[in-house]
Amino acid sequence: MVTISDARLDYPRHIAFANFTLAVKPGEMVSIIGKSGCGKTSLLYAIAGLLPLSQGTLSLTGGTEACSIMFQQDRLLPWKTVLGNVLLGLTKDYVGQAEMLLDRMGLYGHRKKYPQQLSGGERQRVALVRSLVRNPRLLLLDEPLAALDEQNRELLQQEIKEFVITKGITLIMVTHSIQEAIFMGSRILVMQPDGIRFETENPHHGAKDLRNRTEFFALEKVLRAQLGGPA
Amino acid sequence: MKYVRGTTIVLVLWYALAWVLASPIVPFPHLVLVHLVRSMGEGKTYLHLLFSLYRIFMGMMLALFFAIPTGMVAGRFKALDQVVSPVLYLLYPLPKIAFLPIFMVLFGIGDLSKIILIAVIIFFPAAVTIRDGVKEIPVQFLELARAYHLKPRQILKDILWPAILPRIFSSLRITVGISLSVLFISENYAATYGLGYYIMNSWVMAYYIGMYSGIVLLSLLGLGLYIVIDGVERLVVPQSAL
Numbered sequence: 016m017v018t019i020s021d022a023r024l025d026y027p028r029h030i031a032f033a034n035f036t037l038a039v040k041p042g043e044m045v046s047i048i049g050k051s052g053c054g055k056t057s058l059l060y061a062i063a064g065l066l067p068l069s070q071g072t073l074s075l076t077g078g079t080e081a082c083s084i085m086f087q088q089d090r091l092l093p094w095k096t097v098l099g100n101v102l103l104g105l106t107k108d109y110v111g112q113a114e115m116l117l118d119r120m121g122l123y124g125h126r127k128k129y130p131q132q133l134s135g136g137e138r139q140r141v142a143l144v145r146s147l148v149r150n151p152r153l154l155l156l157d158e159p160l161a162a163l164d165e166q167n168r169e170l171l172q173q174e175i176k177e178f179v180i181t182k183g184i185t186l187i188m189v190t191h192s193i194q195e196a197i198f199m200g201s202r203i204l205v206m207q208p209d210g211i212r213f214e215t216e217n218p219h220h221g222a223k224d225l226r227n228r229t230e231f232f233a234l235e236k237v238l239r240a241q242l243g244g245p246a
Numbered sequence: 247m248k249y250v251r252g253t254t255i256v257l258v259l260w261y262a263l264a265w266v267l268a269s270p271i272v273p274f275p276h277l278v279l280v281h282l283v284r285s286m287g288e289g290k291t292y293l294h295l296l297f298s299l300y301r302i303f304m305g306m307m308l309a310l311f312f313a314i315p316t317g318m319v320a321g322r323f324k325a326l327d328q329v330v331s332p333v334l335y336l337l338y339p340l341p342k343i344a345f346l347p348i349f350m351v352l353f354g355i356g357d358l359s360k361i362i363l364i365a366v367i368i369f370f371p372a373a374v375t376i377r378d379g380v381k382e383i384p385v386q387f388l389e390l391a392r393a394y395h396l397k398p399r400q401i402l403k404d405i406l407w408p409a410i411l412p413r414i415f416s417s418l419r420i421t422v423g424i425s426l427s428v429l430f431i432s433e434n435y436a437a438t439y440g441l442g443y444y445i446m447n448s449w450v451m452a453y454y455i456g457m458y459s460g461i462v463l464l465s466l467l468g469l470g471l472y473i474v475i476d477g478v479e480r481l482v483v484p485q486s487a488l
Contacts, residue, residue: 063393080395090390094408094485103404104396129485149394 016041016153016185017062022071024057031057034210035071041152044179044186044220046200048193050242053206055189059084059155062187075153083151085159089142091130098126101145109148116144120174136167143171147178154179156188160195172198180221193238197231205241213241249469273455282459290439295463297439301357302429302471305364306418312365313372314414318406320373321380331377338370343428346435355436363432364425372417379413380406412486415479422471426464441467 017039024031032054039045049055060066064079075082091100101113117123120140130138139159146154156175160168176199179186190196196203201220205213215237219230257275264272285291320330342363349359383405391401433442441464448456480487 065389065392084393086386086390086393088386090386092387092405092408094411094483095404104391104394104400129488131485131488145394 016043016076017074017187019062019073020071022058022061022073023069024054024061024066025069026057030054030208031066032206032208032210033070035206037204037211039185039187041076041185042183044176044199044201045188046196046203047187047189047206048191048196048203048238048242049206049212051191053208055206056087056157058206059157059187059189062153063155077152081151082153082155083146083149084155084157085142085146087158087161089130089138091138091141091145093130096127096129097122097133097141100130100141101148103145105148112150113144113148116148117141120144136163136171139163139167140171143175150182151184153185153187156186156190158190161191168195175199193235193242194226194231196238197234198225203234203238205238213238270452270454273458278455278458278462281455282462285456285459291444291459291463293439294441294444294460295467297437298429298433298441298464298467301360301433301440302364302425302467304357304361305425305429306368306421308361308365309368309372309421310414310418313369313376313417314410316369317373317376317413318380318410321377321410322406327377334370334374334377338374342367343431346432350435360429360432360437360440364428367424367428368417368421371421372414375413375417375420376410379410383409408483411483412479415475415483418475419472422468422475426468430464 017037019035019037022035023033035054035058037045047055047058057066061068061073062075063082063084065084092103095103097117098110098113101117102109105113114123114126117126120143122137122140122144125133125137125141130141133141139162142159160171163171172195175186178184186199188196188199190199197217201217203215203217204211215234217234219225219228222228225231260272260275264274282291316330316334320327320334345366346359346363349363353359353362387405387409388401391405396404429440430442430445433440434446437443441460445457445460445464448454448460
């Protein structure tokens with residue numbers, strides 16, 4: 016689905032990341048964690064076609080049209096209603112699907128409201144619906160739940176995970192949270208500016224009681240050690 | 247309702263002035279209002295109001311017709327901004343009223359020269375405000391447009407245009423006052439209708455009640471324009487009322 020080889024991205028004053036090689040299979044769910052400034056977000060932007068690579072190659076099955084990104088901030092347009100935001104750039108053919116997804120996220124009653132009238136959690140759900148309604152084959156998530164309280168965060172993690180698995184969407188998620196990375200990722204990467212520092216499969220990814228399993232805590236310990244301090 | 251208090255204060259001050267001066271040059275408000283109501287029915291005062299309204303409305307529309315693309319182009323394309331902005335800054339501070347004689351020569355002594363003068367006055371603040379509005383669109387929104395593969399036409403319709411709409415209304419509100427002043431001056435030349443003509447004609451004939459009627463109408467015209475601008479803004483920028 017995604018093949019990145021020996022990629023490097025330079026900013027005018029510093030290197031975002033270098034020596035990055037990754038192959039993601041269709042339907043795979045990859046979590047990427049790393050310290051601030053390790054180039055996680057830049058990598059995601061490069062995959063989405065928002066930033067050009069300085070070196071190396073990047074190929075997406077279906078091109079950037081097949082992928083949809085959800086940003087750290089909701090980026091809802093204040094002059095559009097909830098439904099208008101969800102349908103940004105789409106034709107009216109998507110209205111039915113948009114309303115169905117809004118209903119699934121408990122937002123159907125809010126579809127005619129403006130973003131300013133919603134809570135932070137609701138806004139983030141709208142942004143999620145906006146990225147899902149496009150039927151992406153690859154979903155890129157850039158720490159989209161970082162600003163939410165724990166309860167909302169876990170609820171949305173569950174929603175996204177279920178949706179992505181049901182639809183067979185490939186997921187690449189960047190996060191600061193080790194627990195989120197373990198819950199969401201079937202494969203977890205620890206990234207640093209000069210490439211991937213550590214990589215592991217998450218064999219219990221599909222388990223319903225994942226959060227309470229001893230393997231969850233064991234993996235958390237391993238990843239924390241690999242990060243070498245706060246993410 | 248919010249205008250009642252303001253109107254009361256103005257009327258009290260006016261009464262006080264009329265009482266202190268005790269001169270026909272400042273007549274009592276009720277005399278002016280009675281004359282105004284009567285002349286609207288019998289005379290042609292409403293024609294003066296309509297002519298002024300027509301000129302100012304056409305001036306606004308003409309100004310926006312040029313200011314919107316100019317501001318958008320300058321705000322969106324850095325290279326063009328470096329050409330457009332210095333021209334705007336050079337011409338903006340010029341007292342445009344000084345060009346009235348030239349406009350009269352170029353566009354005739356009728357309505358067109360007056361409308362163009364008003365348009366030129368509104369154009370500069372409108373173009374600068376719209377340009378700044380486009381520049382201040384958060385880069386995240388433009389990134390979003392790219393991420394979701396919006397076409398240029400969709401970027402214009404869904405992001406640029408809604409972002410500058412409030413700026414357009416702000417620039418109109420800012421320029422209503424100066425537009426009325428210029429309208430008043432321009433209607434003193436080669437006009438037989440218009441509030442400017444009506445006020446100065448009444449003054450020449452020492453017909454002060456008529457003169458004040460014209461001033462009140464000019465003030466009401468300004469108030470009406472503010473109310474209409476606010477109303478249209480609430481209609482086309484619904485989130486502004488939240």
